[in-house]
Amino acid sequence: MNVAIVDYNAGNIYSVIHALQRLGVEPVLTDNAELIQKADKVLFPGQGEARQAMQYLRSKGLDQVIRNLQQPILGICIGQQLMCRHSEEGDTACLGIFDVEVKRFQPQRHEDKVPHMGWNSLEIIKNEKLKDKSELFKGFEGGEFVYFVHSFYVPQCPWTIATTDYIQPFSAALHRDNFYATQFHPEKSGSVGEKILRNFLDL
Amino acid sequence: MLAKRIIPCLDVKDGQTVKGTNFVNLRQAGDPVELGRAYSERGADELVFLDITASHEGRKTFASMVERVAATLSIPFTVGGGINELSDVDRMLSAGADKVSVNSAALRRPELIDEITTHYGSQVCVVAIDARQEADGQWQCYVNGGRIPVGKGLFEWAHEAQERGAGEILFTSMNHDGVKTGFANEALRQLADNLTIPIIASGGAGTMEHFRDAFKLGHVDAALAASVFHFGEIEIPELKRYLQAENISVRL
Numbered sequence: 001m002n003v004a005i006v007d008y009n010a011g012n013i014y015s016v017i018h019a020l021q022r023l024g025v026e027p028v029l030t031d032n033a034e035l036i037q038k039a040d041k042v043l044f045p046g047q048g049e050a051r052q053a054m055q056y057l058r059s060k061g062l063d064q065v066i067r068n069l070q071q072p073i074l075g076i077c078i079g080q081q082l083m084c085r086h087s088e089e090g091d092t093a094c095l096g097i098f099d100v101e102v103k104r105f106q107p108q109r110h111e112d113k114v115p116h117m118g119w120n121s122l123e124i125i126k127n128e129k130l131k132d133k134s135e136l137f138k139g140f141e142g143g144e145f146v147y148f149v150h151s152f153y154v155p156q157c158p159w160t161i162a163t164t165d166y167i168q169p170f171s172a173a174l175h176r177d178n179f180y181a182t183q184f185h186p187e188k189s190g191s192v193g194e195k196i197l198r199n200f201l202d203l
Numbered sequence: 204m205l206a207k208r209i210i211p212c213l214d215v216k217d218g219q220t221v222k223g224t225n226f227v228n229l230r231q232a233g234d235p236v237e238l239g240r241a242y243s244e245r246g247a248d249e250l251v252f253l254d255i256t257a258s259h260e261g262r263k264t265f266a267s268m269v270e271r272v273a274a275t276l277s278i279p280f281t282v283g284g285g286i287n288e289l290s291d292v293d294r295m296l297s298a299g300a301d302k303v304s305v306n307s308a309a310l311r312r313p314e315l316i317d318e319i320t321t322h323y324g325s326q327v328c329v330v331a332i333d334a335r336q337e338a339d340g341q342w343q344c345y346v347n348g349g350r351i352p353v354g355k356g357l358f359e360w361a362h363e364a365q366e367r368g369a370g371e372i373l374f375t376s377m378n379h380d381g382v383k384t385g386f387a388n389e390a391l392r393q394l395a396d397n398l399t400i401p402i403i404a405s406g407g408a409g410t411m412e413h414f415r416d417a418f419k420l421g422h423v424d425a426a427l428a429a430s431v432f433h434f435g436e437i438e439i440p441e442l443k444r445y446l447q448a449e450n451i452s453v454r455l
Contacts, residue, residue, distance in 0.1 A: 014299045018274050047324060113401050113424065115326055115370070119206040119248055119454040145206060145454040147279060149326045166205060188279050188301065190243065 001201065003027040004039035006066070006079075008046065008056045016045045016076065019187035019197055033065045041201060042069060044083070045076035045187070047149070050102070051090030053082055067095055072178050072203045080174060080181035081152055089152050097179050100157040105167055112167050116153075119145040120184075122162045122172055134161035134175040136182075138199050144192045146172070146184040154183065206454040207418050207446065208248040208425035209439055210403065211432040213238060215284075216255050218264035220433075236271045242432070243278050245439045248454055250276070251304065251373075251427060254284030266298050273299020281329055289318050296323060304329040304373055307346035310353050310360065313367060320368030328371075329403070330364040332357060334390075335377040342390055349377050358393060365398050372398065373427065375405040383409025383431070391421030403427050411437060411445045418451050 005016060007029045020027045020043075027043065028035060036042055044066065046053065057063045066073065066083075075083045082094045087102035094102070105114045124133055124142045133140075148164070154171040156163060164172040164183070174181040180200060186193035214221040219233040239250050252272065254265040262285060269282055282295050283304030292303050309315045309330055319328045333349045334342045334357040342357035361372050374394060376387035386407045395402045401424035404417040408428035417426045431437040443453045 012296060012299075012301065014273060014297075015301070018299065019277060021274070022277070047326065049324075107399070110396060111422075113399055116205065117326065117370070117401055118208050118424065121204065121206075188277065190277050193277060 001025055002038070002040045003043065003201070004036045004041075005029045005043045005045065006036060006062065007031045008053060008060070008062060009048075012047055013045060015185070015187045016043060019194065023194065023197060023201065025201065031060050031062060033061060036062070036065055037069070040071060041203070042066075042071060042073040043076065044073055044079035046078045048078050049089060050078065050081060050087040050092040050094065050152070053078060054092050054094060057082070057095075063095055067097060070178060072180060072200065074200050075179075075181035076187070077150060077183060077185060080154060080171075080183050083174070083179060083181050084154055087152060098154070098157065098159050098174050098176060098181070100154055100159070100171075102152050102154055104152050108167055115149055115151040116166045117149045119147055119189075120164045120166060121145050122164060123169075124162050125160060127159065127161050127175065129158055130161070130175065134173070134180070135203060136173060136175060136180050136196060136199050137162060139195060146182075146186065146189040146192055146196075148184045150183060204452040206248065206452050207423075208403075209246070209414070209442060209453070210249045210251055210425055210427040211242045211247050211439075212251040212253060212405070212427050212429045214253050214255050214429065215265060215268065217258075217261045218268050221255065235268055236275050239272055239276055239280070242439070243276055246443055246454070247278065247439055249278060249425070250280040252280060252282045253304075254282065256285070266294055269295060269298035269300050283329070283331060288315065289322065292319050292323065292327070296327065302327045302329050302370070304331040306331040306333065309364070310344060310346050310355065313363060316364055316367040316369055320370070325368045325370040325400075328369050329373050330361075330369040330371070331373040331375065332360060332364075333375050333377055336387075336390070345377065357390065358397070361394055361398060365400050369400060371401045371403060371424075373403040373405055376407060379407030380405070381430075382407060385409065385413040386417040386421055386423075386426065388416055388421035391417060391423050395422035395424070401425065408437075411442050414442060415446060415449050415451065418446070419449075
């Protein structure tokens with residue numbers, strides 16, 4: 001299988017590469033539009049800051065490339081946030097694949113530390129658009145723990161396929177057509193994360 | 204609900220773990236990669252690898268070990284020891300570490316924290332603090348593995364580290380370390396209640412109750428230990444079931 005990872009200078013990509021290698025896939029890390037368009041599956045991971053990330057994507061013309069992809073693409077962490085309409089981080093216009101605004105966590109109690117860092121549990125929801133659970137969570141029952149590190153979040157929206165409760169329930173994962181996204185890091189989420197990556201590769 | 208984290212710490216010298224271990228069925232008990240995998244399979248939430256090598260050769264060995272850990276493990280891990288400047292951080296993150304912990308170097312030159320967090324984000328920067336409660340009751344920071352006091356108070360320094368962008372504080376109480384009578388819960392609580400970043404408790408774990416107390420009394424987000432795990436005195440799955448029964452949120 002031909003898997004491309006979008007290279008846009010956004011932090012620790014190694015763990016995603018290693019996770020795919022453990023699943024028997026040798027991904028290509030690239031910012032080349034043609035290689036991304038030709039791939040069977042595309043991953044859009046990263047850590048980083050929204051404004052700089054969008055500037056980089058636009059400078060390479062990758063914003064249009066990603067929007068127009070037809071094959072399954074999985075955004076991870078900042079990747080999920082960049083797939084939304086707009087982010088409060090740096091007041092940034094994003095890709096607009098999911099028509100929702102990315103917000104910063106506002107601590108309500110002292111225990112609410114930001115960033116939200118560590119293992120938190122998923123609630124898999126029947127998506128109102130899909131009328132069912134997303135294939136990304138095939139074999140999941142809810143309550144599975146996955147690893148998060150983030151200060152901004154995507155509120156619940158019509159494309160939410162899993163929620164996690166931190167300060168308030170937010171979108172742990174999104175799905176619309178061929179576009180998939182997780183706020184957590186499947187590549188750092190042990191066997192649960194491997195199952196999600198496997199489900200994505202099996203699409 | 205966000206789970207409280209259990210973090211085994213592995214001391215590594217010349218590419219081998221230093222403290223013994225009771226783990227069986229490991230091809231190489233001293234291999235940090237094998238040991239890390241074993242902990243991961245037993246439910247460790249994160250791992251810390253501490254390079255206690257002094258030599259240049261040993262440092263290179265450590266970097267290649269970090270690469271092997273990154274290729275093998277699917278949970279987050281932090282590396283520490285010998286992180287003195289930004290290029291050390293870059294080398295460790297390039298090798299695949301998720302976070303680095305800085306200790307003495309940050310106390311000597313606090314700007315190191317700003318540099319790390321500006322370049323790589325707060326989430327990669329764990330500030331480790333070794334402190335001792337002196338006879339006057341004050342907590343003082345030490346460098347060089349707890350040998351040299353630097354004339355800075357624990358709470359003052361922890362707050363400064365947070366302001367400079369640290370993502371987490373890993374506090375080791377020198378009074379409690381190795382004694383196995385529990386964590387420094389009062390000091391931990393003061394840190395946890397006054398800072399807005401996660402606090403990791405270190406030093407003093409002897410029983411499962413000690414972990415419970417660190418979470419319930421010390422209000423910490425994570426607890427780190429070495430020997431109780433290495434020597435099999437506490438098994439992580441059993442510890443987590445115990446904590447869950449004590450109404451502490453853990454990942455099972």
